[in-house]
Structures are given as C-alpha cells and as structure tokens.
Amino acid sequence: MATDMIKIAGVSKVYDTTQRGRHVALGDISIDIAEGQFVSILGPSGCGKSTLLYILGGFVEATTGQVLVNGQKVTGPGPDRGPVFQEFALFPWKTVLGNVMYGPLQQGLSKEAATARARELLVLVHLQNYEGFYPKELSGGMKQRVALARTLAYGPKILLMDEPFGALDAYTRTRLQNELLDIWGRDRKTVMFVTHSVEEAVFLSDRVFVMTKSPGHIRKVFDIDLPRPRVRAELLLDRRYQDYVIAIERLMDEQIEEIA
Amino acid sequence: MSALHAVWRRNISETLAGALPIVLALGIWYVISAWNFAPASLLPSPVTVFRRFLVLLGDPQFLQNAGATLYRLFVGFGIAVMLGIGIGILAAGNRTVAALMQPVIRVLAPVPKIALYPALVLMFGFDHSSKIALVVADALFPILLATYQGAVAVDPKLVWSARAAGASQTRCLFTIVLTAALPSILTGARIGLIIACIVVFLAEMILSTDGLGQLLVRAARNFQTVDMFVPIIAISMLGLLLNAAFNMLSKRLLVGFPSQN
Numbered sequence A: 001m002a003t004d005m006i007k008i009a010g011v012s013k014v015y016d017t018t019q020r021g022r023h024v025a026l027g028d029i030s031i032d033i034a035e036g037q038f039v040s041i042l043g044p045s046g047c048g049k050s051t052l053l054y055i056l057g058g059f060v061e062a063t064t065g066q067v068l069v070n071g072q073k074v075t076g077p078g079p080d081r082g083p084v085f086q087e088f089a090l091f092p093w094k095t096v097l098g099n100v101m102y103g104p105l106q107q108g109l110s111k112e113a114a115t116a117r118a119r120e121l122l123v124l125v126h127l128q129n130y131e132g133f134y135p136k137e138l139s140g141g142m143k144q145r146v147a148l149a150r151t152l153a154y155g156p157k158i159l160l161m162d163e164p165f166g167a168l169d170a171y172t173r174t175r176l177q178n179e180l181l182d183i184w185g186r187d188r189k190t191v192m193f194v195t196h197s198v199e200e201a202v203f204l205s206d207r208v209f210v211m212t213k214s215p216g217h218i219r220k221v222f223d224i225d226l227p228r229p230r231v232r233a234e235l236l237l238d239r240r241y242q243d244y245v246i247a248i249e250r251l252m253d254e255q256i257e258e259i260a
Numbered sequence B: 001m002s003a004l005h006a007v008w009r010r011n012i013s014e015t016l017a018g019a020l021p022i023v024l025a026l027g028i029w030y031v032i033s034a035w036n037f038a039p040a041s042l043l044p045s046p047v048t049v050f051r052r053f054l055v056l057l058g059d060p061q062f063l064q065n066a067g068a069t070l071y072r073l074f075v076g077f078g079i080a081v082m083l084g085i086g087i088g089i090l091a092a093g094n095r096t097v098a099a100l101m102q103p104v105i106r107v108l109a110p111v112p113k114i115a116l117y118p119a120l121v122l123m124f125g126f127d128h129s130s131k132i133a134l135v136v137a138d139a140l141f142p143i144l145l146a147t148y149q150g151a152v153a154v155d156p157k158l159v160w161s162a163r164a165a166g167a168s169q170t171r172c173l174f175t176i177v178l179t180a181a182l183p184s185i186l187t188g189a190r191i192g193l194i195i196a197c198i199v200v201f202l203a204e205m206i207l208s209t210d211g212l213g214q215l216l217v218r219a220a221r222n223f224q225t226v227d228m229f230v231p232i233i234a235i236s237m238l239g240l241l242l243n244a245a246f247n248m249l250s251k252r253l254l255v256g257f258p259s260q261n
C-alpha cells in the first residue's frame, strides 16, 4: 500500500472581493492522493478546480483547512510541486533552452550541468532542435511541451496540471497525452490533472474526481481500473473504458440539468 | 531571399517616411527665409544656421557648453532611471512601500517641477547639481509610474512558475517581475528622456552661467539670431540621436517580447 503523498483536509477558499463582498470559490474539499497516482479533476466551469490547484501549489492561501505534502504542511511554493498552466506562462525573454534551464539554475546547478539537464528534457519532449527559439516563435503544442519540460527540469515529485492541453487542437492534444503518459510511466510522479474532457480524464487517470457546481466540492470519485500501458485506439473499443466515460458524462449531464 | 528583401525595403521606406516631415519643415523654413517673408535678421536661412552649427562644432567654448548640458542630462536621467525603477519595483512587490509612496506621488507628480528650480538653485548653487536635481525631479515620475504599472500587471503565473522552481520572492521581484515589466519601463524611460531634454534646456535658459540653453538666451539678448537657432538645432539633433540609441537598446532588451520582430 502506497503512502498518501497529498492530504487535502477540509480545504475551502473564500475571496473577499471589493464589489461583491465575500465570494466562496471552493467548497469543502478533502482528498487523499497516494504516491505515484495519476488523478484527474472534472467539474463545471468556475467550480474551483484551478483554485484548488493553486492552493496545492502554495500560490494561493486556503481560507480553511490545510494541505499536507509528504506530511509537511504547505505554506508556499516549492520545487516538490511543479505547476503546468493552460496558458504556458513561459518567460518570453528566454529561449526554449533558457526557460528549461531556469529551474536547475535556481536549484543551484552550474551552468553546464543545467544546460545538460535542460537538453535531456528537450529530447524527452522532442524539442531538441528548437533550443534557440523564443516562445513566441513556437506553436501552442510546442509551447506546452516547453512548459512541461521547464517544470520537469527541477524534478518535482508532484505535477499540478491545470488544463494543460485545453488550448490545443485534438491531434496535438492526443499526442501530448501519450507523451505525458510515457513520461509518467518512467518515474511515476504523482499527478493532479485538471481537465474539461471526460475522455482525457479516463484515458490518463487512476482516479477521477468529479466536482459539483460552484462552490465546488467532491461529488463522486471513480477508480479507473484499466490496464496500463494504455493505447488509445484499443481503449476506444474497450467496454470498460466506454462505461467509465458514459457514467461520468451522465453524472455531469445531471449537474447541467440541475443548474438549468 | 525575397522575404529578406521585403524587410529591407520596409526598413528603408520606414526611415524615409520618418524623415519626410523633418525635410518638409526644413523646406518650409527655407522657403520662408529665401522669399523674405521674414527679414533675414529675424529668421536666418536654415543653410546659414547649419553652416554656423558646423563651424561651432569646432569651437571649444561651444563644445564646453554643449558638454555641460549633456552631462546634466545624462547624470540626471541616469539617477531618475535608477530611482524610478527601484522605487517602482519595490512598491509593486511590497504593500507597505506602495502605501507610503502613493500619497507622496499623488502630491508631487502634478507639481510643475520647474517652479522648484529657484529653490533648487538656492540649495545646490549655480553649478551642475541644481540642474541635475531638476532633471531628476521631472524625469522620475513617468519612469516610476510606468515601472509600477508594468510590474503590477505582470502575469502572476510567471512569478508562480519561478517561485515553484525555487526562486525566492525577492529574487523573483528583481529578475522575473522586472524583466517582464521591461516593455512598460522602457516606454516610461523614453518619456522621461524627452522630458529631461526639455527641462535641462529650460533650466539653463532661466538661470545658468553655461549650457546650450544659456547660449540661446545670450544670443537672443545680443540679437545674434543665427547663434540663437544653433542651440535649438543642437538639442533637436541630440534628441534624434538619443532616440535612435534608445530604439537600438529597446530592440536588444526586448528580444522575445511579442511586439518586437
């Protein structure tokens, strides 16, 4: 039995807005995630998925509750938790190589060692021929690969991914999903993955959390019992995969009706 | 190959288009003086003025005055840049600094600094210091405000990405936030530089023993109209050169930012 890597205990977030007063962004969330698990979070827009991820990252403070990572209370950002944002958030003034070297340099590696480490990761995300490019010279899919490499470069044990493939076309998205599973298969990081796509969540995850509408809390947890390594073309024909997708889609449809 | 050609052509035609208004203004000036709309003793021909300008470029006394102006301009502008960026970034990163700075800025920014100049002369004397102080006072605010605005508008996810990678908050402020705010900072600095050019000249005209502004006033008092126009040509040439230098610097500093090519 793997130990719990992440313990989210009674976390909620209330924003004090100047115009509309107190605004509950996130209900009351309690989740435990085992080390090496790939976990996805699904839920209606605005239910607080990003907020939850930001709290885990230590970028935003929870109003109640606490997050424990490896038994340590989260009080701020740290290199054990690496975020990947939907908007890439690359440093526009740094080249591809410069972006990926950033983490290793901050970790105290020498310039040579950081360069070597960054090059390794660029090979991993198939961008070894683009190290001198600036972010604005890359396609969306390439930018997201750089962002992933930049985060992997400082070796976080946990990846916090907020709709990382949301802005990409279907083809690029599928390719990056496969690459992500490849990378994850190598060193089994713990991944918390926010998405709007039910199929993406089922395809990638060990567990899928479905949240209620805003202010969100966990409505249901699905344990995805599908063999790995997963191949998309095979899964599409797999009855169990289809059942998971349909069950989750139904649950989310119900919510939409409740809102309407 | 042909794409490169097109870029070349565009650069050349842009430069020509930029020079056109200046050529036109000089042409009008020339026509007015050549056709004697205004007597040559009041409005000398641009040819005469430029000739005199070239002669004076070899005159040590003129160069000394120009040097004094340049010195005040650069030292004052340099101090304003350092103070403006420093305070602006600190205010963006620290609420206490921001809270302390805001009322000060609100009160001081709209004051016409030139009104402080007599007081500055009494405080610092006739020499460089009083002019430099005035340049700093005038150029500081656009740089400070642009830095602050640019810094608070930086995408927090850039900062979070850096913090997660292990950079401290202070380090993020002076590397990530400062760099991400560069486009805004450079815009502020460009405005500050123009203001600095204007104000150093003004100060020398009002109260000074040397400098280009003082040369102009002295020439006007002695009814030497050609010598009166030379400092104006000199300061506008200087502005042109500084602008070109600024553009080059911006291009280098802003590599990778969206608006640059």
Ligand SMILES: Nc1ncnc2c1ncn2[C@@H]1O[C@H](COP(=O)(O)OP(=O)(O)OP(=O)(O)O)[C@@H](O)[C@H]1O
Pocket (backbone or CB within 6 Å): A015, A017, A023, A024, A025, A026, A043, A044, A045, A046, A047, A048, A049, A050, A051, A052, A214
């Ligand atoms: N800085 C903020 N100030 C005030 N309210 C905020 C702030 N950030 C988010 N919120 C509110 O918190 C709620 C949750 O936002 P969040 O971005 O976490 O949703 P989400 O589930 O990620 O949505 P989406 O799927 O559209 O990305 C929303 O109602 C939003 O209005």
Ligand SMILES: [Mg+2]
Pocket (backbone or CB within 6 Å): A049, A050, A051, A162
């Ligand atoms: Mg979101």
